[in-house]
Amino acid sequence: MQPFEYAHPSSLHEALALLGTQWGEADVLAGGTDQISLMKEFLHTPKRVVNIKGIKELGGIRHSGQGLRIGATVTFDELASNQAVHSEYPSLVSAVMGVSSPQIRNMGTVGGDLCQRPRCWYFRRGFGLLAMQNGKSLVPNGDNRYHAIFGGGPAYFVSPSSLGPALVALGAKVKLVSSSGSRTVDVAKFFVAPQNESSRETALLPNEILTEIEVPPARGVKNATYEVRQKEALDWPLVAAAVALQMQGQTVGKARIVLGHVAPTPWIAAQAEQALAGKSLTGDTIEQVAQAAAAGAQPLSENGYKVQLTRVAVKRALLAASGKA
């Protein structure tokens, strides 16, 4: 770990003043479940670390008729234990419980879940976000069993976010604040597939802090997340699917179907959404939608199985949302 200056501000204003304008000047620390390992591996070598856990205004969950406001430093455990979240947003609870380590659920934060870096083993071994060696990506000819089946490069890592797919499906937004102002970005647009090595995988800028997440009301929206994970113990999902279905009586009005761990961003399964709109949730429809979810997949040499897992995840998420699981 490279020596760094440590700051522990108690206000957002103070914290923002401590950030830099370039990556590498300052990193934000919250739960630390990823940040510390990034620093230990010299993948991040910030000159300053700004701990935001002491900033009260970044915590707390507020639920109202306007929906849900989740502070960035709310832990996974706090989110999953919240009664309103339980009753209205089961897809968030399932996504949290997929983080199958009580230690990480106790330490890890909602903001950190969205801002954590990819787990791609080439990235983590120092080959960069695009896993380049001698001008070529290592992924297509390497061991890509856990890599993307959508997106087609040049980035092949998968977004590691557990909450991302559910938040995209629910139409959530994040608030990004800098010293000069704030902006609100759809979670769907917060995640970005980088096109070159110097860009990042989120819309967050070096001088910004993700302060909160706003989730629209979901009363009457059937929502669920299903993760295909090999182990019960701490393990990354192989594929995840989150669905949010606005019902019109017995039929689905608008459907959001978002995949996780299959692309550099949470991946909207547009064909599946279309296949479901206006239909009722019968077994046949669910099968058809599941098939459509994998349309356009471009598996690599070792990850063809994820195409099948995508269909299963979507099917099981729909079954869970419809109360048939």
Next chain:
Amino acid sequence: MANLPDYHWPPMGKRRVMGKPMNRLDGIAKSSGAAKYNSDVKPEGMLFGALLTSPHAHAKVKAIDTSAAQKLNGVEAVRVVANPGTEVQWAGAEIAFVAARTEEIANDAIRLIKVDYEVLPHLVSEEDLSKTGNRARAVGEQVTGDPEKAFKEADAVSEGHYGIPVLTHCCLEPHGQTIAVKGDHIEYFPSTQNVYGIATDIGRALNIPVSNVHVHMDYMGGGFGSKFPADVWGVEAAKMSQSSGGKPVKMFLDRATELSIAGNRPSIFANVKTAAKRDGTITAWESQTWSTGGIGGGNVNGQLFPYVFNKVPNRRVNHTAVSVNAGGARAWRAPIHPQVCFVTCSALEDLAAKLNMDPLEMFVKNLNYTARADLYKFQFDKAAELMEWKKNWHPRGDSGSGPVKRGLGLALGTWGGAGHFSTCKTTIHPDASVEVELATQDLGTGSRTMVAMIAAETFGLPVSAIKVKIGDNSYPNSGGSGGSTTSGGITSSTRKSSMNALQKLFEVVAQSLNVTADELEAVDGRIRVKGNPDRGMSFQQAAQKLGVNSISEMGENNPRQAPQEGLNTGGTGGVQMADVSVDTETGIVKMNRIVAVQDCGLVVNPKTAESQVFGACIMSVCGALYEERIMDQQTGRVLNPDMEFYKLAGIGDIGEIIVHMDIREENDRRGVIGLGEPCAIGGLAAIANAVANAIGVRVPRVPLTPARVLAALERRTA
């Protein structure tokens, strides 16, 4: 001349301590954190070591510049081990070491060392034999009987491919030590399976007499066969201590290095052909195997095929060793047995499926090909009862219409496990305290507890009355813990030293009771006349008769004489059965249950023995479902030297584990036999067989990941 005591174990029915389940003596210390491992040792003035490793799988060091590291404030020693001209043969190979006042400074210094490499071509994967070129070396063919004829005449012939990748030991406490070399004295705190022998290793490397090397190790966090030598990191830490004027140097490997270079279990890949008669009698075996254990290739003793059933009359066995540029293999809990067991039991289960026969029936039918037909028959019957095999087994693939399929599988294993050379000193003090000293080690197996139980049994005292002193090479020589030799060795030497000390005590007490020493016995805290229990005295009173002189006696287990003495022997058997559920939509395998029936002769402590088997079953689950060292041919590196993608089972992944120790008079008569290895062999094969039974098709290679299970299902449909 005094009579030699009768060292034999007390008869099964007369034991008071041995054979009774007992909690390990260090259980509270370990679970509360009070136990200090050598990676916790922090002597005054300690320096931190760090290691620079090669990023290349094959390269020649052209130049190395350590000047910036040396100049860094806080750095006390820099040592280069790969000087210019050195050819490194795997990524992770040791290049240079640094010792500094803090861990951070040491790591910073490592990053300041500049190495200029000439990168050379590498091969890191052996899975596809056709791509290994001149790195593959055939080690010759073994033929028994007339396999061609047997295959021609067979009623059924089965062919299959099977494979296990390289696994790492993944010790939770990584390899390393804290060491201080002051003048010609060494204080050495290694994490080792070899407390006594490692002193010689380090002494030689530093040219310091072994008599001046003091090794301490109270607890250790996993070795599994990988922690015998002092290793480069031990020797270099010692030399850095020496050059910094004797300051202790702590040098433990980080996780990535631990998983890359600190040992691994060789792979095995196999093409197998088997033949049988209609009634299930195996008639022929043919196997072509290949494996790697690193740059030196990987050898498999062909005599082991077919595993356990190795009296099959017609056999043709070929093996090819493949040299790869990756960290080298070390002994891994029953070296090569789990691999050979997996290949054999998978191939035989496939053969049974071909005959449409229950594999249990086929295995039992062929037990006359094994060295222990009666033992295995008993164990299979017992395991089948515990697994409810007859009720739960179904022919391959016949497992209902839902997406989740359940299946059963089985396997069997064998191992030696006779006691190693061990000497022990038992002392009876005049205040009646008893101490037992020997330079053995407790790897977490319960050997400390076992020593106390043997002495307590011998003296007729409670276990709490015995002070056990181990983990220090100033105690009498006792062997390294490898090959499951520790239990037999230390129980025998402890028994003998304790009997010898007791004999001396009897001689003192005999005079005052007006009997001869051989008329006395030690029972229930008393020394008394045999057949006349009222005539005697308490152990306390007896010890007081020593006046100011304690009794110290030695005992020795010498493997050459041990078979005649009968305190320990070798040769065990065990069987494992697995019950799994496979989600055929996701390819995810869940463990329902494992049953293990295991013999290890005389079982001293059924509780820690069961614990050993539990641990072995968990390792089997890990190997069957999760573990795999993943190499990248492009970069030449290990891709998963971490606990994230080098996957291990958690508590929710292991299912129910039922252990039945095969404790019977006829097994007990064979004396103590080591257990660590025999129980770690068959579980993996049993799980793989259960998956084949569940889904109706063989998944050729473990770990049985969703990708592999789905691919096998797809082939079945196609």
